Amino acid sequence: MRIILSGGGTGGHIFPALAIADEVKKRFTSAEILFVGAEGKMEMQRVPQAGYPIVGLPIRGLQRKLSLSTLAFPFRVAYSLWKAYKILKEFRPDMVIGTGGYASAPTLKAAQWLGIPYFIQEQNSYAGITNKWVARGAQGLFVAYAHMERYFPHTPLYLTGNPIRKDLVELTDKAPQAFASLGLDPQVFTLLVIGGSLGARKINELVKTHLPLFQEKKVQVLWQCGAYYYPEYRSYESDTVRVVPFVEDMKAAYSVADVIISRAGASSVSELAVVGKPVIFVPSPNVAEDHQTKNAQAIADLKAALLLKETAIAMDFAPMFASLLEDASLRQTLSQNFKQLARPRATEEIVDLMIKS
Structure with missing residues (x-):
């Protein structure tokens, strides 16, 4: 079996692809897997770190303001399409x-031209331009939300949930080795802050502003x-504050956490549901159709997480965090309700459907 996976730019696209690759390798140890990413993006480091080969395309996003990069965009797209076509011709995958x-986008479009079966995994409740462009002709489209046929009326849809990292399914809460590896005290209430794989200034400023509160509350x-x-x-690092650019061992990070502050991207939401810890979602308002706020609101309505809008941070964060810190029953209720929304077998279901198609 020969498979090409393509996705990246953020962890929300990379980690689902890696989860699928790991499940394929688990079932078919001799499978040959190749990733196709974008040059200069984080997948060019993360994928090799996970043990898979990757080749890069010169594709970039379209900038809204006029610049040399904007003028070069059509040429980058054309060259990326040609390069993706060449990669698929040489690798000869059974599926993409x-x-x-x-x-x-160029990788799936090349598969379409070559008649190679291809699948799409859409993480969000709002479909992106890329996936809508290449959906017609796909063997199947794996989604995490109902009613996605409004975006993909001509493609077979499968409601599977989003792939998550396999090790999170067997998470051990408060594992001593997790505290040791992260240099944290197992006797102290722990707040985990994850502003997405690229970071988030609003969340970083939230933490910086409330460091005195955390110190006062012994967090x-x-x-x-x-x-x-x-x-x-990085200068805010202290005995009780660990500042890192990226958490390499998310299983350990989730294990030690009592409360989590996070963006509300689709992949993050899927992971956090499986983890089942109390979460304060601070959705990014700078995404298509404000879908992070919709994600977070849907969960908050089910009393499975708390929603904090960026515009309300100054007024609402301190009392919201204090309520979680002081009310163990509230934390337990949020955890139990969130866990009920989890789809821990999403990756297995996706690979099952790929094999059967």
């Missing part, structure tokens, strides 16, 4: 899977600020 991101913080922001925030 796209999980979103810049590189996914230790594991703060993933993002590689771009790390030089700015």
Whole structure:
């Protein structure tokens, strides 16, 4: 079996692709897997770290303001399509899977031209331009939300949920080795802050502003600020505050957490449901159709998480966090309700359907 996976730009596209690759390898140890990513994006480091080969395309996003990059965009697209076509011709995959991101579009379009079976994994409740462009002709489209036929009326849809990292399904709460590996005290209430794989300034500023509150309440913080922001925030490291650009061992991070602050991207939501810890979602308002807020609101309505809008951080965060800190029954209720929304077998279901198609 020979498979090409393409997706990247953010962890929300990379980690589902890696989860699918791991499940394929688990079932078919001799399978040959190749990733196709975008040059200069985080997948070019993360995928080799996970043990898989990757090749890059020169594709970039379209900038809204006029610049040399904007003028070069059509040429980058054309060259990326040609390069993706060449990669598929040489590798001869049995199937191609796209999980979103810049590189996914030319790779799936090349598969379409060559008549190679291809699948799409759409994480969000709002379909992106890339996936809508290549959906017609796909063997199947794996979604995490109902009613996606409004975006994909001509493609077979399968409601599977989003793939998650396999190790999170067997998470051990408060594992001593997790505290040791992260340099944290197992006797202290722990706040985990994850602003997405690239970091988020609003969340970073939230943490910075409330460091005196955390100190007063005797809370230790594991703060993933993002590689771009790390030089700015690394100076806030202390005995009770761990500042890291990226958390390499998310299983350990989730294990130690009592409360989590997170963006509300689709992949993050799927992972956090399986983890089942109390979460304060701070959705990014700068995404298509404000879908992160819709994700978070749907969960908050089920009393499975708390929703904090960026515009309300200054007024609402301190009392919201205090209520979680002081009310163990509230934390337990949120955890139990969130766990009920989890789809821990999403990856297995996706690979099952790929094999059967």
